[in-house]
Amino acid sequence: MLLQDLNRVRQIGVIAARHGFGEWLERAGLWRQLGRREKVEVSPEAQRASTARRFRMLLNDLGPTFVKLGQILSTRADLLPAEYIEELATLQDNVEPVPVEDVYTQIRGSLGREVDELFKQIDPQPLAAASIAQVHRAVTMEGEEVVVKVQRPGIAEQIDSDLVVLRSLARLLEAVVEETGIYSPTGIIDEFDRAIHEELDFVHEASNIRSFLENNRNRPYMKIPRVYDGLSSRTVLTMEFVRGVKISQAELSPEDRREVAGHILDASFRQLFEDGLFHGDPHPGNLLVLEGNRLALLDFGVVGRLSRAMQETLVMLALAVALKDSDSVARILYRVGVPDARANLVGFRDDIEGLLGRHLPMTLGQVDARSLMRELLDLAVKYRIRIPKEYALLSRASVSTEGMLRSLYPELNILEVAMPYAKELLADRYDPSQLQGGLMRTLLRFQSLAQDLPTQLSQILLDLESGKFSVTVRAEQFDKLNDNLRSAAIVMFMGLCACGLIVGAFISFAQTPWHYHGLPVLGLLGIILSAAIFGAVFTWYLFGRSFGKVRVSRWLTKKRPSHRKG
Numbered sequence: 001m002l003l004q005d006l007n008r009v010r011q012i013g014v015i016a017a018r019h020g021f022g023e024w025l026e027r028a029g030l031w032r033q034l035g036r037r038e039k040v041e042v043s044p045e046a047q048r049a050s051t052a053r054r055f056r057m058l059l060n061d062l063g064p065t066f067v068k069l070g071q072i073l074s075t076r077a078d079l080l081p082a083e084y085i086e087e088l089a090t091l092q093d094n095v096e097p098v099p100v101e102d103v104y105t106q107i108r109g110s111l112g113r114e115v116d117e118l119f120k121q122i123d124p125q126p127l128a129a130a131s132i133a134q135v136h137r138a139v140t141m142e143g144e145e146v147v148v149k150v151q152r153p154g155i156a157e158q159i160d161s162d163l164v165v166l167r168s169l170a171r172l173l174e175a176v177v178e179e180t181g182i183y184s185p186t187g188i189i190d191e192f193d194r195a196i197h198e199e200l201d202f203v204h205e206a207s208n209i210r211s212f213l214e215n216n217r218n219r220p221y222m223k224i225p226r227v228y229d230g231l232s233s234r235t236v237l238t239m240e241f242v243r244g245v246k247i248s249q250a251e252l253s254p255e256d257r258r259e260v261a262g263h264i265l266d267a268s269f270r271q272l273f274e275d276g277l278f279h280g281d282p283h284p285g286n287l288l289v290l291e292g293n294r295l296a297l298l299d300f301g302v303v304g305r306l307s308r309a310m311q312e313t314l315v316m317l318a319l320a321v322a323l324k325d326s327d328s329v330a331r332i333l334y335r336v337g338v339p340d341a342r343a344n345l346v347g348f349r350d351d352i353e354g355l356l357g358r359h360l361p362m363t364l365g366q367v368d369a370r371s372l373m374r375e376l377l378d379l380a381v382k383y384r385i386r387i388p389k390e391y392a393l394l395s396r397a398s399v400s401t402e403g404m405l406r407s408l409y410p411e412l413n414i415l416e417v418a419m420p421y422a423k424e425l426l427a428d429r430y431d432p433s434q435l436q437g438g439l440m441r442t443l444l445r446f447q448s449l450a451q452d453l454p455t456q457l458s459q460i461l462l463d464l465e466s467g468k469f470s471v472t473v474r475a476e477q478f479d480k481l482n483d484n485l486r487s488a489a490i491v492m493f494m495g496l497c498a499c500g501l502i503v504g505a506f507i508s509f510a511q512t513p514w515h516y517h518g519l520p521v522l523g524l525l526g527i528i529l530s531a532a533i534f535g536a537v538f539t540w541y542l543f544g545r546s547f548g549k550v551r552v553s554r555w556l557t558k559k560r561p562s563h564r565k566g
Helices: 003-018 022-027 029-034 045-050 052-063 063-073 082-090 101-113 155-176 185-200 201-214 254-275 308-322 326-336 345-361 369-382 387-410 414-429 438-466 475-510 521-544
Strands: 119-122 134-138 147-152 236-240 278-280 287-290 295-297 302-303
Touching: 003 052, 022 236, 029 287, 045 101, 052 063, 052 082, 052 414, 063 155, 082 369, 082 438, 101 147, 101 308, 119 302, 134 236, 134 326, 155 185, 185 201, 201 236, 201 254, 201 278, 254 278, 254 295, 254 308, 254 387, 278 387, 308 326, 308 387, 326 345, 345 369, 414 521
Parallel strands: none
Antiparallel strands: 119 134, 134 147, 147 236, 278 302, 287 295
């Protein structure tokens, strides 16, 4: 770690201590390693706040990279408990705009030409300024109104530097907090690394916009801005300027509200069940109302993709929830997820049954979908089932969409609009006239299973009869025990070698005639080799194993009872 990284760690440590996380730093030995002895007082506001709120305040004070970390985590209800997600959803970028001269420098360096050769005019006042980029209105040389999204100079390097620090802190956190959920701190940082670098790549966002433009070409009520490829690059994105009003600020009559709500719902279901590509962050700031009650979507940095199998799973899950079939809900979630260990499916089903009983006592139109989905994800985390990120992103998008619909037109019957899409998808799945339909695929799989099953059963019976049948059992504890035994054997062997060299060295001191200027060469050589072996074993035992399967807590901390997040 570089000197500037160590200084950043010290700064993070002080801010974390002010927000009440100093105990973790002390247990990790961070203060001792950084040479800091004085105690940092916890701020009065942090003393009154919950752990989730203190975490949000900490990220806000640490700067743009950490604010962006919180914003990305707020879309991943599968990574953190609900109270953390709710707190992180309130994080806002509070950054000063980049001077327009720096914007010009970034455009010139990215597009390879002078700004006045690319644009007839650029408004020096930004429309919006965020931690990663800021947006300016402009006019092309052909006279077309556009918006130019320009990445803040040096932000990619700053994020990469902060990621080095975040990974180091994540390893320390794993050392002192034994139970960190189904995702480890380093796993969360890896997810953030992937997501933030996708968002930093404007070529990726431009590709998303083109996909949405193609999907919505025949939907007259939806407007997607066009990308200007010749004026775009990895750090500059030029798009068509869309003149409209944010949906939260639009003044609409009751009839207009009903029409706009219907457009939002129709667009959402078509994205899910026709396109397989949906907007991952449809909050009111990213949705404009245009003339004629048309809609425009903005900001395509975060999108989700659903395969045909995922679409079918969504329909089946929705039907299972509607029918209060807790067994089917549990099995569907278990099948689409990735169990971190062997899950208690009976307990999972019983908890889901209680959850559905609380949320579905009346008609589905009165269901609080936000709480229902949040608690379903919390149950999955409780039973250590990793729900794929696409479903978690969909959950967040659905909650945002539902909030807009309730505020626009609470009387809208969501089921009435949704049912035709579900029927169409199910009809396609069980339509035998389509060779590529779901029913035909199911029949082919069943036929293959019926053909292979007798042969496989016969093979198993023959193996049992001849004594060749074997069962391989793998368990995490056995793997750890095997690693520990292997390590102990290596240490013992190297120790015996070193002891043998020491004994030989002492014998050579007394008996060997081979001396050089009065020094027993063989004896000294044996001592040096034994010391080298001891040093190598000691170094490997402390450092080499700590970043493998054996936790770094073996050498940073003494054995302590497990600590859970507050």
